Amino acid sequence: MTSPIKSEPFVINIGPQHPSTHGVFRMKVTVDGEQVVDAEMVIGYLHRSMEKLAEERTYTQNIPFTDRTDYLSSMSNNLGYCLAVEKLAGIDVPERGQAIRVIMAELQRIASHFMALGAFTNDTGAWQTPVMWCLREREKVLDLFEMTSGARLTCNYMRIGGVAFDIPKDFEPATRKLIKTLPGFIDELEGLLSGNEIFLARTKNVAVIPPDLAVNASLAGPMLRGSGIAWDLRKADPYCGYEKYDFAIPIGYQGDSYDRFIVRVEELRQSVKIIEQALDGLPGGPHSTQVPLALRPPKGEAYARVEGPRGELGYYVVSDEGPSPYRFHIRPPSLINLSVLKEMTVGGSVADAIVALGSVDIVVGEIDR
Amino acid sequence: MRVQFLATDNWYDLRDLSNLSSAILDGLDKIAPQGVVYVAAALIGFVAAFLIFVLPSQLFVGVLGERKLIGRIQSRYGPNRVGPYGVLQPIADALKLLTKESLTPVAADRLVMYMAPVLFVMPAVLMWAVIPFGPNMIFADIPVALVYFLAISSLPVLASFMAGWSHNNKYSLFGAMRIVAMAISYEIPLVLSLLGVVVLTETLSLQEMVFWQDRFDIWLFAVQPLAMIIYFIAVSAELNRTPTDIAEAESEIVAGYLTEYSGMKWGLFYGMDIGYALGAAAFGVTVFFGGWTLFGLEEWVPAWMIFVVKVWAFYFLFIWTRGTLPRLRIDQLMSFAWKYMLPLALFNLLIICTERILWTDAFDGDKPFIYLFAIANIIFAGLLILGWARLLGYRPERTQTRPRMVQEAGGYVPVAPARGEGR
């Protein structure tokens, strides 16, 4: 005859100012004791209205915007935008330019995944040790970017029709040295974490996304592959000559945080393989075609998509024959991956909600644009 | 058998500081009025124990050593800006905390919030009364030293709860609830594991335990490895250090029960956390690692030096786990304490009692059989830990740690049924 437990659920603000929300992202969690009853996502703290600003600038001036939306993978964003404009204006990119673009995109994936793995282990409580190791390796990749494009984070390296400048002489030996040491470190990182009982206990069966939910919520990237769906744009819709390289797609078993972790670790190894093959077969010739500064593509629209570190990164550009795009839209993989946050966190504890958020690997700059 | 070999009466023999103190006290006794000697003895004891050993090791091992070692674990240098190799960093920290303003939220319960750090510091100092630093260098050799230590170590839990409760802030309420629930459930395995030690050494006084280990030339962690492991895990849960630092889990509930504290109030909590860790390390060394004895070396090297180095070595275990392990969830910690640690502690007690009876009746207490029991216990410990884990359905070989590789992009790839489902 005892009535149902009437303990008071109260709302906790895992708010914009919180050590593990990967940026200014707020999650209003209604909690009953230790269990999460309801989770509501509040975004927009980093909205800079990039898509509106892009309509006043010429096509080439928009490239720096793409660096600053997802500040952890600026090369992939540049690539996406340039592909969209090239499809719109019908410009084709020389062989060498495409190969350099592939190398840069894969290097960017390695750097971004290191950041993601480190931040995720921070959320499970391995305080700072794996993230420091990952960032140490990420620094080596950023040095390569600085060597070629002059900037570490927002590289602004790609241009419409190819890349801004050719790769310097000592880029190749530095990259080969990096490729030799990386697999050793990746095995060490995997040995430290994926066999660790406490890490397993904290991430196995946490925030499980069944395959049908993953497909219906149009997730992408490691989130989708974690649930066991073998979908990778580099294989499904190859661009920049990805069909020439042979690499495999890692997929998880049941779509929990642990699967997403091991998928990202395996993707690091595959990226190293791609870079190696791209470096070996690096063709000669020009690194980009000449494109008039005030490019006026014909009337029409184009959508190009790239397999970014967080998933399908799409650029939709509409032109009305003016110097600047009529409409400029970015498909943000982080925001769409985050749409399943409610299904992931409800039912678990507060600690699981943080781990779930970490496993999605969001970048708030991309969510709010 | 009181160890008298060190009580030479020339005061400069620093191997045992009690020569020096007894010389001073006898001199004082002749000239000073009747009660003064007690006060002087207490002061000398405090200066010797606290200022020479506890405060410096708290500052330099706890603050500086820990941050430098954790830095090394994370392939970076620890603090090296303040003073040569960062040696003055603890002093800089203390000054910073002293000068920082300690805020009090408007809706906070002012009295309780002010009392909590005081109540948190008091047991940290009281804890050092029963720890033997040398043969005669013990502040208060009371016959119930072990139970005294357990009583004192249950007080800071209340102080943390008061701190968490008085902030009137959601995160700190979470921290307070978590720390109380966990500390209570980890106190029972702690008491039971120490009970095994008491059964074997027939005494509650720590000094007697050190003499017992000296007499039988074996350290108690060899005779009771299971009790040692349970003690270490339970104590690291009491002090809420990783992997059980859920009370102030930075990534989940910001700083747990310390969220609203700033300035020296937070400094007291931070300093005394290290004090308790050192206290638990000192207690663990005295009970399990032979206190100040090192198989005869203590006749040449001063006993308290051996003890200090051992405490720092034990403290390194805390630093090591803090640097490498992630954090467990509160419900996993609870089930681990009740379903895993408690039964193992009871088994350990059962084994030790049978060995005790066997030892006194069948072998009438002579030395070599202790080594026999030690080997048997180590084997038992291994079997018990693995066997009990498998009993609770822990099948490590079932978890796939590598993803499946697919060459072509396509739809959902169903999971091949694994060979018999794990837990």
Next chain:
Amino acid sequence: MEGVGVTIAFWVLAALTLIAAGGVMVSRNLLHAVLFLIVTFIGIAGFFVLLSAAFLAMAQIIIYVGAIAVLILFAILLTPRAGRGNSETKFALPATLLAISLAAVFLFVIHDTDWEVVQEDPSLAANQLGEALVGTWVVPFEIASVLLTAALVGAIMLVRTPEEEAEDALA
């Protein structure tokens, strides 16, 4: 029990305990009442040390301060809407009168009879207590453990939620 130290200690502890007990009665906030209760428990533990029952003093701190006080704090946390005031019912006055008259009777009895007292300290050690518990008092000792288990099961049964009951009915 002569000696300056013992006397000072006694009067300090007596003042501490009785003031804290008064605090439990008077304080307006239920949580402050619990904190005063904890100070009373520590005062009582101090008395035990004075009466050379050191083991029981430590047991008192572990059980009362470490467990029962925390139990009470948890009960307060689990009943948030039940008000944190420490107010009295309408029986406050009769209760006080009853308490005062009872105390008067006790005090008269204490100070009237001349107790047959032994002065020197019987110095009871923990192992004597252990032998007594499992020696002459072994039956009540076992019954106490049965009582504790019964209380444990009873407490759990009382606070089980309907979902847990339904869940167990299925299992």
Next chain:
Amino acid sequence: MSVDIEHFLTVGALLFAVGLMVALSKRNAIGVLMGVELMLNAVNLTLISFSRFSVSERPITGHTFVVFVLTVAAAEAAVALALAVSVYRNRDTIDVDQINLLKS
């Protein structure tokens, strides 16, 4: 300057009186429980003072009784608080005056 049994028994009696007052006059069920705990502690104190001062060949019995009182107090506190929580769940209050279902 000596302390003998009357002093300890006086403190015990006063503590018992305060405990009784708290137990009888508090509105909140947890307040009543606190009063009961105070009374049990007063009894403990009296037992130990008799065990220390009394003339008997086995003074340890005082201690054993205190151990039993401790276990009973712990068990009683657990059950009383469980009762308070379950009453709270049904009546949303643990105010002793309002829990009067049996009254006519």
